[in-house]
Amino acid sequence: MALHRWIVALPFLLLPGGPGLAAAAPALRAGVARVDITDHAVGPVNDPCFAKALVLEREGVRMALVSVDAVSIGEIGRIGNDFLGEVRAALQENPGIAPEAVLVNASHCHGTVRADTAELVIQAVRQAVAGLEPVRAGAGSGTENRISENRRLKLKDGTEADMRRAYAMPPDREIAGVGPIDPGIGLLRLDRVSDGRPIALLYNFACHPIMNPPGKGSSADYPAYASRLIEEALGPGALAFFVQGCGGDINPVRYKEVRTPPDAEPLGNLLGLSILQAAREIVTREGAELRVRREVIDLPRARDYEKRMAAIETRRDGLVTSLKPTNIDFKSFLPLLIEEKLFPDHPSHHAQSYLHDRRMDRDVLARFDAEQRGQVERYLENIEVMEELTRLNTNLALLRRHREQTEAAGSAVLPVEITGVRIGDFRLVTFPGEATVQVGLNIKKGAGLPHAFVAAYTNGYIYYAPTAEQRRNAGYAQEDCDTLVAPEWQELYEAKAIEILRGL
DSSP: OOEEEEEEEEOOOBOSSSTTOBOOOOOEEEEEEEEEOBOTTSSOBSSOOEEEEEEEEETTEEEEEEEEOSSOSSSSTTSOTTHHHHHHHHHHHTTOOOGGGEEEEEOOOOOOBOTTHHHHHHHHHHHHHHTOEEEEEEEEEEEOOSSEEEOEEEETTSOEEEOOTTSOOOOGGGEEEEOOOOOEEEEEEEEETTTOOEEEEEEEEOOOOOOSOGGGOBOOOHHHHHHHHHHHHHOTTOEEEEEEOSOTTEEETTTTOOSSOOOSHHHHHHHHHHHHHHHTTOOOBSSOOEEEEEEEEEEEBOOOHHHHHHHHHHHHHHHHHHOOOOSOOHHHHHHHHHHHHHOSSSSSSOGGGGGOOSTTSTHHHHHHHHHHHHHHHHHHHHHHHHHHHHHHHHHHHHHHHHHHHHHHHTOSEEEEEEEEEEETTEEEEEOSSEEOHHHHHHHHHHHTOTTEEEEOSBSSOOBEEOOHHHHTOSSOOHHHHSBOBOTTHHHHHHHHHHHHHHHO
């Protein structure tokens, strides 16, 4: 495995002589800034998208953490693959922040950002540097289990499907269970030394920000509402920073609801209140330690695209063959279905008609009803076949696209950047893709530290990173098709992430 490492460690200093007596720790300084990155020229805007910059400095060493209300850092959406390099090069020149000490996390909301977002991010970081001042730091954690759900469905045949607006859910009778969520909220609070007022509250949470529908316009989704609530509560000058976690397979709760309009605001308000409650318990201290460690590791690329595509195509061919001929179309199917469900004993006529011995009554009606019932059942079966075909076609297209990317790369490995940050008792490790929730749960448990968290969607984008078990799913879901990595990636990344967190 190729390995490159950069480490910046800033330990506490000890007084010469007098063992056990600590000198005043060097001050941790922080500055914050935000800039509107919404492209107001494209379609309606429901609420603005922001880039928020948090710059930290201790003994002349600086790092910048930027949260961006965008779908990703590269690959998809409007932020290009040269974005991170451009931002890092500019910040290295002015104000002198090392490239390995620049972290950019995408919230993964689907808002529309400006083409010059890189320039705006650079502007925000430089503004944050200009406002650096001594701060106290404290770490904490909270819980919010009401606003998210795992979108993967465990089916009775041992396979898994997923919930997307791109296709229908499997039939209820086939669903056996669902996957886990991560209700944990990771918190970093920074207070000004000068007056004790908060300057920043960073919160890490795992859930797709995809609740607002396109009809409501560009939106930063539930994190926007959570952050607004937090900032209003903390007072002037304070910024709330949302850092996306391992939410690759986590949707907003009731994401597939079709009877009421989707609305991210209640979800954001619930999350914001839970964050504020937990933040009250945090004790901040001066002289917090600041460490940054960056590594680049090689993850194995997927090698089974042809096999998986062939399996989908075989399944698809079988489904097409299974479609049954019927005498009815949708216009006639719907009233027949309603009659069958509402009046199962006498669907085609009033009950009195079934009591006569005349022609077209009793036995004739019974035979007619049985024939119509069969037509309805066949039509329903065809609908379910159509729904599964839609799921298969969508995921087959993802596999084809990533096969082409892998062939073009001409390499068996995918280099990924992992950065660990320690700010006092708060520790964070990054990943440049959509890691699924079990990965984050495993790392937090394996690290064995009270305030260790994971930030996916950071410093790049390599699409979904499902667990090894999900990756081998024979049922096909977005996470295990929209991916570049082989199943072995999980063990390699989790081990390295835990090592970095423990070593900070």
